[in-house]
Amino acid sequence: MKRTLLATTLLFPVVAWSALPDDVEWLTNNDEPLFASPEAKFGGTLRTSIASFPQTFRTVGPDGNGAFRVWLLDKQPQLLQRHPDTLKYIPDIATHWAFGDDDKTIYLKLNPAAKWSDSKPLKASDFSYMLKLYRSKDIIDPWFNTYYSTQIERIDALDDHTVEIVFSKEMDHDALLYFTHRLKPRAEHFLKPRADKNNDGVDDNFVRRFNFKPEPTMGAYYVGKIKKGKSITMLHVGEDWWGYSNRYYQNRYNVEKVRIKVIRDNDIAFKHFEKGDLDIYRLGRAELWYDKSQSEPFKKGYIHKFWGYNQMEIGAGSFWLNTARPMLDDINVRKGIALSLNVDGLNENIFRGDYSRKPNGLGIGQGAFTNTDLSPLPFDIASAIKSFELAGFTHVGSDGIRSNAKGQRLSFAVTYSHxxxxxxxxxxxxxxxxxGLELTMNLVDGSSAFKYVLEKKHEISYHSMGTAPRPQYWEYFHSANAGKPQNNNFTNYSTPELDVLIMQYRSVFSTSEKERLSREIQQQVHDATVIVPGVMSPYIREGYWRWMKYPANPMQKKTEALFTIGRLDDFGVYWIDQDVKKATLKAVKKGQAFEPVTVVDKRYKP
Known part of the structure; x- marks a missing residue:
């Protein structure tokens, strides 16, 4: 008996679709609440900033996983979306979906209005081409090659608007939807090869040819004007964007342009914001929220403050210990480091107690996939010293730093990006x-830092990764990625036991069994002490000039950002009120003040 999962059942005639099963049962869901505002106005230019210019405009291949990728791929439309509050599946590029009888196949009916930003119509074959691209050696991306060769058996276009996806293993319907919904097409007409010696449909010189050549997008925005090293302007497709035929996209993505200026220094970026050269700014840091927001533009009500709680999934991080580097292959050294890091004191003294400690290094908030029994090692100098002594670091030098019989100092560089x-x-x-532990600071600028870590040059890296409702482990901890550059095994840690668990996790049919395996994997990684958890914040804090507007209920459970700030993903529900902007600029010129405004949305406070 077929399940009608999170959807309304519809039956469609299938006479023209001979490849479809005769009894295909189409599902859709247009019944979830809307979260944009009908008061939204179209137009204007949003001015925001990033800390570094992207190393490439590719989203696969070397350096393709940088911060700017969110603009180019991550926030682009996909086959299906999950509603940001109810978390039920809703239409996106696909309007309907249906399950095959083999527990491996899913069918999708594409929105016939869907177009690329260069006005070319989306074709079902663009999804087939996506698979071809990701499997090609020409993209020089082993992770994509492996994942899309092993996890998906085939993707076929049954006609211009119907896709059949067959996975390599059987899964329950929850998993089929999950692994399907995030798939995004690639524009075959744009990427067609000039040279293709291996006849795989991908340009032999793909990496170099498309390094700074942005692809068309399915989203409301595409890369327009580029001033290399200085700025990028994203242009709106227009009010006739195909996405507005989907009720969930109506009244979203309202600004005509987004001008993204490269400002490498955050303090300088904040000054630009105070002067009105930037419309929005993230106020996550305590000194910004409490101290720097006491300046005249805030006091006179020109700039407003927003604090909104969410229930986002928290990804892996914060301190990644590279076990391939000297001394860090010793678990006693790693435990000593974890016990030496006063993260709770950091929260109280630097973050003013607004943050909380991550329970484990692999993140939280993923339901039963998260092992809630884990907790980080506490700050404990006495226990840290015992661990270091077990590792042979018994001598204390005149500078207070320990060393072992080989003369190795207990000293590690921490790589960070800002x-x-x-x-x-x-x-x-x-x-x-x-x-007796020495930490030296290795500041590497912006996107170069992530490249540095991808190439496994670090000893300790301080960074966190994004995540999804279902965690992934193969790229982080399978031996296939240990000791190799350009993948996410930042710790270079793997064991035969973990390999077995990870492969079971990838292949298991039942979601409940996958959840159990996830918890076991998290336990083993936790016991290895290769990631030391830092702090987390279940909220967003942003500043904005008073002409920036948003819905009466601005926060959803999965709101990562209210406005388009940096690499954080937003739902595009804001808009610019040009009349208010004119009035505000006039008031600034005359020195007139408005009432200061701080908005706090606690609906999703834990």
Whole structure:
């Protein structure tokens, strides 16, 4: 008996679709609440910033996983979406879906209005081409090659608007929807090869040819004007964008342009914001929210403040210990480091107690996939010293730093990407000295830092990763990725036992069994102490000039950002009120003030 999962059942005639089963049962869901505002106005230019210019405009291949990727691929439409509050599946590129009888196949009916940003119509074969692209050696991306060769058997276009996806293993309907819904097409007409010696349909010179050549998108915005190293302007397709035929996209993505300026220093970016050269700014840091927001533009009500709670999944991070580097292959050294990091003190003294400690290094908030029995090692100097001594670091030098019989100093460089992190690491560095541990700070600019870590040059990397409702482990901990560059095994850690669990996790049919395996994997990684959990915040804090508007209920459970800030994904529900902007600029010129405004949305506070 077929399940009608999270959807309304519809029956469609299938005479023209001979490849479809005769009894195919189409599902859709147009009944979830809308979260944009009918008061939204179209037009205007949003001015925002990023800390570094992207190393490439590709989203696969070397350096293709950078911060700007969210604009190019991550926030682009996909086959299906999950409603950001109810979490039920809703239409996106696909209007309907149906399950095959083999527990491996799913059929999707595409929105016939869907077009690429260059006005070419979307074809079902663009999904077939996606699979061809990701399997090609020409993209120089082993992760994509492996995943899409092993997880998906085939993707076929049954006609211009109907896709059949057959996975490599049997899964329950929850899993089929999950692994289907995030798939995004690639524009075959744009990527067609000039040279194809291996006859795989992908340009032999793909990496170089498309390094700074942005592809057409399915979204409301595409890359327009580029000033290399200085700025990128995203242009709206227009009010006739195909997405507005979907009720869930109506009244969203309202600004005509998004001008993204490269400002490498956060303090300088904040000054641009205060002057009105940027419309929005993230106020996540305590000193921004509490101290720097006491300046005149805030006091006179020109700039408003917003604090909204969410229930986002928290990804893996914060301190990744590279076990391929000297001394870090010793678990006693790794435990000593974890015990030497005063993360709770960091929260109280630097973050003013607004954050909380991550329970484990692999993230939280993924339902039964998360092992809730885990907790981080506490700050404990005495226990840290015992661990270091077990590792042979028994000698304490005149500078207070320990060394072993080989003369190796207990000293590690922490790689990080932004200057604002420096005070945090400086605090931890001073605290760790009490255990005889020296932490040196290795600041590598912006996107270059992630490349540095991908190439496994780090000893300790301080960064966190995004995640999804179902965690992935193969790229982080399978031996196939250990010791190799350009993948997410930042710790270079793997074991035969983990390999077995990870492959079982990838292949198991039942979602409940996958959840159990996830918890077991998290336990083993936790016991290995290769990721030391840092802090997390179940909220967003942003500043905005008073002409920026948003719905009366701005937050959804999965709202990651209210406005388009940096690499954070937003739902595009904001707009610019040009009349308010004119009035505000006039008031600024005359020195007139408005009432200061701070908005706090606690609907999803834990």
């Amino acid at each position: 200057q604002i992190v420096t005070p945090r690491l400086a605090y931890l560095k001073e605290q760790a000295k009490a255990a």
